Amino acid sequence: MNLVVQKYGGSSLASAEAIKNIAKKIKFKIDKGEKIVCVVSAMGETTDNLINLALNITDNPDSRELDLLLSTGELVSSTLLTIALRSMDIKAISLTGTQAGIFTNKSHGNAKILSIDSSRIWDELNRNKVVVIAGFQGFNDSMDITTLGRGGSDTTAVAIAAELNADICEIYTDVDGIFTANPKYVPNATKLDSVEYEEMLELASLGAKMHPRSIELGLVYKMPILVASSVNDVPGTMITQGDNKLSNKTVGEVRNRVRGIATDENISRITIHGLNNIPGTATKIFEPLSLADISVDVIVQNSGNDGQTNISFTIKDSELTKTKTIMEKICSHIDNASFTYDTGLSKISIVGTGMQDAPGYATQMFKSLSDANINIEMITTSEIRITCIIKQENTGEAARILHSSFDLD
Amino acid sequence: MNLVVQKYGGSSLASAEAIKNIAKKIKFKIDKGEKIVCVVSAMGETTDNLINLALNITDNPDSRELDLLLSTGELVSSTLLTIALRSMDIKAISLTGTQAGIFTNKSHGNAKILSIDSSRIWDELNRNKVVVIAGFQGFNDSMDITTLGRGGSDTTAVAIAAELNADICEIYTDVDGIFTANPKYVPNATKLDSVEYEEMLELASLGAKMHPRSIELGLVYKMPILVASSVNDVPGTMITQGDNKLSNKTVGEVRNRVRGIATDENISRITIHGLNNIPGTATKIFEPLSLADISVDVIVQNSGNDGQTNISFTIKDSELTKTKTIMEKICSHIDNASFTYDTGLSKISIVGTGMQDAPGYATQMFKSLSDANINIEMITTSEIRITCIIKQENTGEAARILHSSFDLD
Numbered sequence: 001m002n003l004v005v006q007k008y009g010g011s012s013l014a015s016a017e018a019i020k021n022i023a024k025k026i027k028f029k030i031d032k033g034e035k036i037v038c039v040v041s042a043m044g045e046t047t048d049n050l051i052n053l054a055l056n057i058t059d060n061p062d063s064r065e066l067d068l069l070l071s072t073g074e075l076v077s078s079t080l081l082t083i084a085l086r087s088m089d090i091k092a093i094s095l096t097g098t099q100a101g102i103f104t105n106k107s108h109g110n111a112k113i114l115s116i117d118s119s120r121i122w123d124e125l126n127r128n129k130v131v132v133i134a135g136f137q138g139f140n141d142s143m144d145i146t147t148l149g150r151g152g153s154d155t156t157a158v159a160i161a162a163e164l165n166a167d168i169c170e171i172y173t174d175v176d177g178i179f180t181a182n183p184k185y186v187p188n189a190t191k192l193d194s195v196e197y198e199e200m201l202e203l204a205s206l207g208a209k210m211h212p213r214s215i216e217l218g219l220v221y222k223m224p225i226l227v228a229s230s231v232n233d234v235p236g237t238m239i240t241q242g243d244n245k246l247s248n249k250t251v252g253e254v255r256n257r258v259r260g261i262a263t264d265e266n267i268s269r270i271t272i273h274g275l276n277n278i279p280g281t282a283t284k285i286f287e288p289l290s291l292a293d294i295s296v297d298v299i300v301q302n303s304g305n306d307g308q309t310n311i312s313f314t315i316k317d318s319e320l321t322k323t324k325t326i327m328e329k330i331c332s333h334i335d336n337a338s339f340t341y342d343t344g345l346s347k348i349s350i351v352g353t354g355m356q357d358a359p360g361y362a363t364q365m366f367k368s369l370s371d372a373n374i375n376i377e378m379i380t381t382s383e384i385r386i387t388c389i390i391k392q393e394n395t396g397e398a399a400r401i402l403h404s405s406f407d408l409d
Numbered sequence: 410m411n412l413v414v415q416k417y418g419g420s421s422l423a424s425a426e427a428i429k430n431i432a433k434k435i436k437f438k439i440d441k442g443e444k445i446v447c448v449v450s451a452m453g454e455t456t457d458n459l460i461n462l463a464l465n466i467t468d469n470p471d472s473r474e475l476d477l478l479l480s481t482g483e484l485v486s487s488t489l490l491t492i493a494l495r496s497m498d499i500k501a502i503s504l505t506g507t508q509a510g511i512f513t514n515k516s517h518g519n520a521k522i523l524s525i526d527s528s529r530i531w532d533e534l535n536r537n538k539v540v541v542i543a544g545f546q547g548f549n550d551s552m553d554i555t556t557l558g559r560g561g562s563d564t565t566a567v568a569i570a571a572e573l574n575a576d577i578c579e580i581y582t583d584v585d586g587i588f589t590a591n592p593k594y595v596p597n598a599t600k601l602d603s604v605e606y607e608e609m610l611e612l613a614s615l616g617a618k619m620h621p622r623s624i625e626l627g628l629v630y631k632m633p634i635l636v637a638s639s640v641n642d643v644p645g646t647m648i649t650q651g652d653n654k655l656s657n658k659t660v661g662e663v664r665n666r667v668r669g670i671a672t673d674e675n676i677s678r679i680t681i682h683g684l685n686n687i688p689g690t691a692t693k694i695f696e697p698l699s700l701a702d703i704s705v706d707v708i709v710q711n712s713g714n715d716g717q718t719n720i721s722f723t724i725k726d727s728e729l730t731k732t733k734t735i736m737e738k739i740c741s742h743i744d745n746a747s748f749t750y751d752t753g754l755s756k757i758s759i760v761g762t763g764m765q766d767a768p769g770y771a772t773q774m775f776k777s778l779s780d781a782n783i784n785i786e787m788i789t790t791s792e793i794r795i796t797c798i799i800k801q802e803n804t805g806e807a808a809r810i811l812h813s814s815f816d817l818d
Contacts, residue, residue, distance in 0.1 A: 016465035050485070056425035057489060058496035065495070065503055069488035072481035079478035080462060086474070087467035094474055098507075099552055120552075143508055143529075 003125075003166045004029065007039040007135065007157035011174040012230035013077045014044035022172075022230065023084035026130060030090060035125055037164065039135040039157040040081055042073025047150075063108035067137075067147045071097065074134035074153070082132045092130040095120060097145070100131075102138035102156065104146045109293075111146035112213070113138060113155065116163040133160065151211035158214040162221035169223050171210065172230035177237035178203060180408040181261040185399035188409050194238040195259060202351040202385045203260045215239065242353070258361065258406040259352040261399050262385075265392055266317040267297070268343040269377065270327060274336040277309040284334060285311060288326055294319050298347070298380050298389065312378060314389060317343055345377060346395045349387040350402060362386050368405040374398050412534075412575045413438065416448040416544065416566035420583040421639035422486045423453035431581075431639065432493040435539060439499060444534055446573065448544040448566040449490055451482025456559075472517035476546075477554045480506065483543035483562070491541045501539040504529060506554070509540075511547035511565065513555045518702075520555035521622070522547060522564065525572040542569065563623035571630035578632050580619065581639035586646035587612060589817040590670040594808035597818050601668065603647040608668045611760040611794040624648065651762070667770065667815040668761040670808050671794075674801055675726040676706070677752040678786065679736060683745040686718040694720060694739055701735055703728050707756070707789050707798065721787060723798060726752055754786060755804040758796040759811060771795050777814040783807050 006026070013019050029036055042050075050070050054061040061069075078094040085092035101117030124131045135153025140146050148155050154171060161169035178200065181189040195203065197219035204210050210227070218225045218239060228236025275281050282301070289296055296313045303309040315323050320343055331337040355361045365386055369376060374397065378389035390398055403409060415435070422428050438445055451459075459479050463470040470478075487503040494501035510526030533540045544562025549555050557564050563580060570578035587609065590598040604612065606628035613619050619636070627634045627648060637645025684690050691710070698705055705722045712718040724732050729752055740746040764770045774795055778785060783806065787798035799807055812818060 016462070019466060053425070053485070053489060054492050057428060057493045060496070061492040062495045065488040065491045068484060068503060068505070069492075072484045075477060075481045075484075076459070076462070079474040080466060082474045083463050083470040083478075084466045086471045087469070094477060096477070096554075145505075 002034045002168075003037070003164060004034050004168055004170060005037045005039065005157050005161035005164065005166045006170045006172060007153055008041065008081075008230055009153070009171075009173045010041040010044050010046065010077075012172055013040060013042075013081065016080075019077075019080050019084050022081060023088055023090070025230075026085060027088055027090055030130065036130045037121065037125070037160060037166070038081065038130060038132045039153055039160060040074060040077045040132060041135050041153040042070075043077045043080075046073035046076065064144060067108045067111075068145045070147050071134070071137040071145045074136050078132045078134040082130075085130055085132070090130060091128055092132060093124050094132045094134065095124070096134050097137035097156070098139040098143075100133045100160070102159070104138035104140055104148070106140045106142070106144075106146070108144075108146055110149045111138060111140070113148070113159045116159060118160070118163050121160070121164065148213070149211070151209060152213075154211035154214035155217060158217045158221075158223055158225060161223050162217060166223070168226060169218070170226045170228065171214075172228055174230065175227075176229045176232055176234050177227050178239075179260070181399050181403045182263050185263060185396040186261065186403045189261075189403065190408070192237050192259065193235070194240055196242045196353055197239055198384055199259045199351055199353055200239045202349060202382070203262050257352050258350045258355065258408065260350075260408065261402050261406075262347075262349040262351055263395055263399055264347040265395060267314045267345040267347055267389065267392075268317050268320045268323075268341060269312055269314050269345055269389065270323060270339055270341045271310055271312040272327070272331070272337055272339045273310050274338055275309045275311060275334065277303050277307050281309070281334075282311065285330055286313075288330055289323065292322065292326055294323055294326070298378060298387065300378050300380060314345070314347070314378070342377070344392045345389050346392040347387055347389055348395065348398050348402065349385050350406060351385045353384050355384055355386070364405060365402060368401050369398060372397060372401050374401075411443045411577075412446070412573060413443050413577055413579060414446045414448065414566050414570035414573065414575045415579045415581060416562055417450065417490075417639055418562070418580075418582045419450040419453050419455065419486075421581055422449060422451075422490065425489075428452075428486075428489050428493050431490060432497055432499070434639075435494060436497055436499055439539065445539045446530065446534070446569060446575070447490065447539060447541045448562055448569065449483060449486045449541060450544050450562040451479075452486045452489075455482040455485065473553060476517045476520075476556045479556050480543070480546040480554045483545050487541045487543040491539075494539055494541070499539060500537055501541060502533050503541045503543070504533070505543050506546035506565070507548040507552075509542045509569070511568070513547035513549055513557070515549045515551070515553075515555070517553075517555055519558045520547060520549070522557070522568045525568060527569070527572050530569070530573065557622070558620070560618060560620035561622075563620040564626060567623040567626045567630075567632055567634060570632050571626060575632070577635060578627070579635045579637065580623075581637060583639065584636075585638045585641055585643050586636050587648075588669070590808050590812045591672050594672060594805040595670065595812045598812065599817070601646050602644070603649055604668060605651045605762055606648055607762055607793055608760055609648045611758060611791070612669045612671050666761050667759045667764065667817065669759075669817065670811050670815075671756075671758040671760055672804055672808055673756040674804060676723045676754040676756055676798065676801075677726050677729045677732075677750060678721055678723050678754055678798065679732060679748055679750045680719055680721040681736070681740065681746055681748045682719050683747055684718045684720060684743065686712050686716050690718070690743075691720065693743060695722075697735055697739055698732065701731065703732055703735070707787060707796065709787050709789060723754070723756070723787070751786070753801045754798050755801040756796055756798055757804065757807050757811065758794050759815060760794045762793050764793055764795070773814060774811065777810050778807055781806060781810050783810075 104111035225239040491503040513520035634648040
């Protein structure tokens with residue numbers, strides 16, 4: 001008998017009608033003899049509404065309290081789905097993150113799952129129940145509720161699938177799967193039948209916005225993850241550990257490829273000038289930022305011959321105000337340092353495991369962009385990704401150009 | 410240092426503004442050096458909205474799931490109040506019913522508190538924190554969430570006050586206290602300065618709709634309960650164990666009194682005819698009703714000399730449809746039995762601990778009503794209460810007549 005862990009996103013559960021439809025889908029699987037564990041997100045806009053309730057009281061709500069507040073969204077959707085299943089005479093029970101044994105560290109708002117005590121889940125599965133688990137949440141060693149960060153229900157689902165040694169983890173969402181580029185920018189972006197974990201980590205923003213940690217967990221535990229539509233009955237995208245059918249193809253066919261174009265908007269860049277290029281400089285800048293919980297993305301450092309260096313990094317636009325305040329403090333403690341900033345930028349990347357040993361991808365990317373007169377503000381690379389920071393207004397054109405240039409059309 | 414348990418109702422917490430006002434009231438107490446434990450209900454109409462979410466899915470939602478669903482309302486209000494307190498630099502922490510150690514029986518939807526493990530509450534109090542506890546909820550020996558029934562936050566507050574041996578339990582609500590009658594019917598109803606636990610049990614519907622079990626707990630643990638307005642700064646009503654100042658008054662002054670007129674609307678009556686007056690008849694009727702979770706209020710049985718008996722009982726109008734279905738089944742299993750029903754009735758009572766040994770109260774009540782040409786459909790009495798069932802359209806007139814007749818004006 002197959003054991004399947006499914007995850008349903010908020011848009012799939014936005015109304016009583018939608019919830020009943022999901023219950024019918026689950027019944028279809030049950031009738032085929034599968035055992036089902038369901039992980040659910042909060043209904044529709046619930047999480048945003050709860051955040052706004054807190055922001056109406058103060059600009060800076062306490063993170064422990066905010067976690068308990070936000071965790072209620074998934075309790076509501078998990079009980080409603082269970083009520084719907086039971087009304088169809090399907091045995092079912094909802095479990096909170098705590099009841100499901102999801103033990104995390106103390107990091108409120110961005111907690112990491114440390115372990116899962118799955119005894120209650122197994123008890124209920126052995127009573128032939130569908131187990132509906134509130135996603136996004138766990139508990140820490142103070143018995144306080146923690147949350148895993150936006151999109152954390154994906155991680156709940158993959159972690160539980162790994163712990164239960166499930167046959168597959170199915171992520172149902174409002175898109176049909178993972179695309180070669182964001183269809184908003186590239187109309188002829190195509191859906192991928194399968195993608196490797198490492199590629200998916202880099203592609204996370206393509207169509208299905210998946211929680212990065214869920215992919216990492218899938219990679220570590222080799223858990224097959226299906227990303228598919230909760231509405232349209234079409235095959236989704238399977239995230240797995242590379243192509244086992246390598247022998248059927250030439251190595252060149254498999255490796256020399258860009259799998260997709262990833263885009264990420266609403267980015268700001270901070271550049272610090274006049275730094276002495278001595279050990280400890282980067283720590284002086286990034287330690288205060290991480291203490292303030294500001295998530296820094298791309299970091300680039302350039303040094304000249306004069307012993308001076310500039311450091312640039314990117315953040316979300318929404319964190320610019322907070323970051324500027326902290327940067328003023330930092331620069332006041334470093335002789336001659338000053339900072340400038342740009343906003344309204346975006347990040348565009350080409351991604352593929354085939355790129356690491358093959359020269360020419362970077363050149364082709366830079367040339368394609370410059371041919372279209374798109375200026376590159378920053379460049380970084382990883383083993384399977386080349387990223388350029390460009391002006392946000394150029395995002396769509398750049399995505400279409402690269403999609404075509406790398407034969408993804 | 411005084412230890413005070415306060416309870417705030419849903420209307421006192423209905424908006425961000427209201428929550429901030431409550432936080433200011435708490436700050437005022439803290440600044441006076443009091444230690445505060447706060448129990449909160451769900452904001453405004455939250456509980457009704459959550460019930461409607463479930464009813465949109467099925468007419469008969471599972472009670473375990475409904476409990477977990479409804480418990481989220483108090484989690485939201487407790488975290489928001491804590492966020493408000495912390496934004497005013499007051500140390501505070503919210504606790505769920507489970508975290509507060511409120512252990513109940515398994516009776517979902519109407520659970521009873523069996524014990525309270527107050528160790529976490531004390532830990533937080535000893536860290537000089539205001540402890541904000543989600544009312545209305547606890548957990549059972551399956552680690553499942555239970556709820557205590559509508560209004561159950563009152564009971565949470567009194568139970569915690571008793572467990573902590575607090576100096577007082579203060580119930581803040583949207584009325585100024587307990588009145589001699591419902592001001593909706595009796596414009597010159599007056600607020601009582603104090604009332605005894607036993608009287609309050611019977612008066613529960615006068616102005617402040619308190620959860621009956623909270624009064625029982627107050628009685629058992631001799632916990633002084635103040636019922637007062639969360640908005641108007643006027644003295645409320647103190648519920649205590651009788652008048653300790655008895656020596657200041659003559660016995661007659663203290664005892665010979667009706668304390669108030671209680672009214673309860675939207676009542677239906679079922680009468681079963683043609684029953685044989687033999688042991689077990691009542692069980693055959695009331696066991697199926699209690700299994701169906703129908704709350705039966707007044708029960709009256711009359712027997713003639715012919716070995717036949719009629720039984721009448723009252724229920725809430727809202728349960729009439731369900732009750733009729735069950736009654737049809739019951740009567741089909743008892744030879745010659747049939748039932749009739751009336752709807753649109755109300756219950757009116759005179760209440761006072763002084764009544765039990767004093768004849769004449771019943772006569773005065775029946776005479777006052779008949780003088781006003783108000784027909785009495787049923788009568789029951791307890792030690793400190795005489796109740797008549799009358800037509801609902803007569804409720805206001807009957808309340809005014811009795812209020813005046815018993816010198817409460």
